[in-house]
Amino acid sequence: MRYDASAVYHSSHEWARKEGELLVIGISDYAQDSLGDIVFVELPAPGKYLKKDQPFGVVESVKAASDVYAPVSGFVEQVNDSLVDNPGLVNSDPFGEGWFIKIKPDNTAEYEALMTAQAYEAFVKGL
Amino acid sequence: MKNEPQTGRGAFPAFSGKEPGKELGKELWQESPEAGVWDYSVPGREGVALPDVDVPGCELPPGIPQRKELPLPEISELDAVRHFTRLSRLNYSIDTHFYPLGSCTMKYNPRISEKIAALPGFSLAHPLLPEFLCQGSLEIMELLQNFLAEISGFQAISLQPAAGAHGELCGVMMIRAYHQKNGDSRRLRMLIPDSAHGTNPASVAMCGFQAVQVPSDSRGNIDIQALKSLCDDTLAGLMLTNPNTLGLFEERLTEAVEAVHNAGGLVYGDGANLNALLGVFRPGDAGIDVMHFNLHKTFGTPHGGGGPGAGPVGAGRKLAPFLPGPRVLREGTVLRLAMPENSIGRVKAFYGNFSVLVKACTFIAMLGAKGLRAVSENAVLNANYLKKLIERGYSIPYNRTCMHEFVASGHLSDTIHALDVAKRLIDYGCHPPTIYFPLIVKEALMIEPTESESRKTLEAFADAMLAIAEEARHNPDIVKTAPHGTPVGRLDEVSAARNPVLKHSNEKAP
Numbered sequence: 001m002r003y004d005a006s007a008v009y010h011s012s013h014e015w016a017r018k019e020g021e022l023l024v025i026g027i028s029d030y031a032q033d034s035l036g037d038i039v040f041v042e043l044p045a046p047g048k049y050l051k052k053d054q055p056f057g058v059v060e061s062v063k064a065a066s067d068v069y070a071p072v073s074g075f076v077e078q079v080n081d082s083l084v085d086n087p088g089l090v091n092s093d094p095f096g097e098g099w100f101i102k103i104k105p106d107n108t109a110e111y112e113a114l115m116t117a118q119a120y121e122a123f124v125k126g127l
Numbered sequence: 128m129k130n131e132p133q134t135g136r137g138a139f140p141a142f143s144g145k146e147p148g149k150e151l152g153k154e155l156w157q158e159s160p161e162a163g164v165w166d167y168s169v170p171g172r173e174g175v176a177l178p179d180v181d182v183p184g185c186e187l188p189p190g191i192p193q194r195k196e197l198p199l200p201e202i203s204e205l206d207a208v209r210h211f212t213r214l215s216r217l218n219y220s221i222d223t224h225f226y227p228l229g230s231c232t233m234k235y236n237p238r239i240s241e242k243i244a245a246l247p248g249f250s251l252a253h254p255l256l257p258e259f260l261c262q263g264s265l266e267i268m269e270l271l272q273n274f275l276a277e278i279s280g281f282q283a284i285s286l287q288p289a290a291g292a293h294g295e296l297c298g299v300m301m302i303r304a305y306h307q308k309n310g311d312s313r314r315l316r317m318l319i320p321d322s323a324h325g326t327n328p329a330s331v332a333m334c335g336f337q338a339v340q341v342p343s344d345s346r347g348n349i350d351i352q353a354l355k356s357l358c359d360d361t362l363a364g365l366m367l368t369n370p371n372t373l374g375l376f377e378e379r380l381t382e383a384v385e386a387v388h389n390a391g392g393l394v395y396g397d398g399a400n401l402n403a404l405l406g407v408f409r410p411g412d413a414g415i416d417v418m419h420f421n422l423h424k425t426f427g428t429p430h431g432g433g434g435p436g437a438g439p440v441g442a443g444r445k446l447a448p449f450l451p452g453p454r455v456l457r458e459g460t461v462l463r464l465a466m467p468e469n470s471i472g473r474v475k476a477f478y479g480n481f482s483v484l485v486k487a488c489t490f491i492a493m494l495g496a497k498g499l500r501a502v503s504e505n506a507v508l509n510a511n512y513l514k515k516l517i518e519r520g521y522s523i524p525y526n527r528t529c530m531h532e533f534v535a536s537g538h539l540s541d542t543i544h545a546l547d548v549a550k551r552l553i554d555y556g557c558h559p560p561t562i563y564f565p566l567i568v569k570e571a572l573m574i575e576p577t578e579s580e581s582r583k584t585l586e587a588f589a590d591a592m593l594a595i596a597e598e599a600r601h602n603p604d605i606v607k608t609a610p611h612g613t614p615v616g617r618l619d620e621v622s623a624a625r626n627p628v629l630k631h632s633n634e635k636a637p
Contacts, residue, residue: 034569039621039625040624063562063563
């Protein structure tokens with residue numbers, strides 16, 4: 001199981017990483033592993049405003065469909081369209097090419113309250 | 128045949144000479160034992176010879192292809208009959224084998240119900256007959272309405288909905304209509320436990336409500352504190368399945384219903400698991416306001432598979448005027464059809480799926496009150512007996528006395544998952560249980576034996592399950608690559624979901 005040290009984590013298994021003024025959002029290696037082979041990803045429209053903990057998309061595997069939640073509040077600036085044709089990127093590279101959206105966050109407090117990789121690893125092991 | 132036979136398949140493709148393989152790695156069944164319909168096609172062959180046209184012909188409008196230009200297989204009637212008969216013999220069904228598909232209640236469909244439904248007075252009744260010429264059919268519907276009201280404790284029943292999910296949608300539409308009639312248009316939030324059937328949030332979304340998830344507690348009940356904190360004046364209601372999808376009786380039911388009612392909301396009962404409750408517990412008495420019935424799960428009518436279903440909906444005092452219609456009403460000795468006062472309207476052509484209603488009515492009349500109670504007692508006993516046997520090899524995450532079903536974990540090792548257990552069960556001649564549902568149990572195996580099965584069948588199934596747990600330890604490959612003894616091996620579900628081929632044609636798939 002991988003835990004990208006450059007990202008911070010939400011308890012519903014999304015990660016966020018700073019990229020200039022934006023935050024890149026994806027789901028963790030643990031999340032993709034639990035879901036199994038992902039066959040469909042639904043993403044929000046750019047420009048949509050998300051509140052922290054609001055579902056913003058759907059990942060579907062052969063086992064189940066799950067909501068993906070916003071780890072912080074903000075406007076959706078970009079979405080990873082390549083997931084539409086190639087949802088398997090979430091499985092093969094969850095912290096890289098398998099990113100979901102980029103958000104322009106409202107504030108830094110929500111970001112700073114998320115778990116570090118180390119804390120998230122301990123959280124996952126306790127599940 | 129255009130192509131020469133390659134593997135002994137040719138003039139007699141159903142008899143390819145291959146045996147079901149039990150050995151690993153050999154992939155003895157590379158192909159289905161029955162060819163595709165195109166393999167029987169011969170250009171110019173027709174199944175039926177029609178007489179020559181003896182009336183003047185006319186030109187088709189431009190752009191409409193003629194039949195002879197359509198890409199259809201050209202086969203004789205006998206070849207078509209044989210092809211589909213052979214395919215049908217590959218079927219697995221409740222009439223051939225044990226079918227412990229959790230949440231689906233795959234119980235025996237008594238033959239007497241089929242006989243009664245086929246009586247000419249029922250099967251030939253025309254839906255446009257005036258009421259005075261179909262009093263017998265209306266009486267069966269009235270009887271079923273009364274039976275279901277008595278069983279569930281509801282004030283009134285509508286037999287209109289065509290399936291369980293349809294009945295559920297009607298129930299949520301009735302809740303919406305009730306709040307709208309009261310001018311409570313800001314009541315838009317519907318609470319749904321995290322163990323609920325996926326149809327619940329779907330029905331809620333269809334009605335323009337917002338689904339709000341309520342967590343479960345450590346005993347598998349609804350988390351009553353979380354529920355109470357979500358009850359306010361924007362609450363439309365709560366959707367509650369009892370027993371829940373873990374197969375557990377909802378121990379906080381009374382408190383939950385009370386909290387929702389106190390906040391001005393209504394409670395929808397998901398009747399999918401009614402098979403555990405007959406003659407023991409009546410949802411209407413517990414204050415539930417509206418509930419659907421799955422006649423195929425509880426009253427032994429055939430499961431759909433594309434055929435007709437029936438999902439009657441029952442309601443208490445507050446929601447009865449909102450039921451879909453028409454319903455059968457008695458005026459002295461005469462039966463007629465009438466719409467409830469504030470009805471959400473007609474939700475199905477004519478009067479529901481009538482033949483299914485006749486079958487359910489037969490099932491109830493044959494068993495009587497004592498027999499129905501015995502149905503639930505045996506369903507619960509069978510599930511608990513099976514749980515005891517299976518927990519020798521599998522963990523049961525919420526392990527307390529269950530109702531009609533239970534959920535085990537198929538996580539046998541880091542490499543063997545619920546899917547592998549399910550596929551290996553097929554080699555043991557058994558339909559797999561429901562897997563990966565409910566979502567709150569990791570690697571869920573949801574097992575429901577129903578009241579129909581004998582102790583011997585239950586023990587044979589448990590033996591198979593325990594043998595697979597043993598194989599997972601000592602011979603994991605045989606589980607990981609199962610099934611081995613079937614016409615086709617492990618199917619590539621991922622490719623099928625990512626690149627679905629939804630069209631049957633003689634062109635090779637890309």
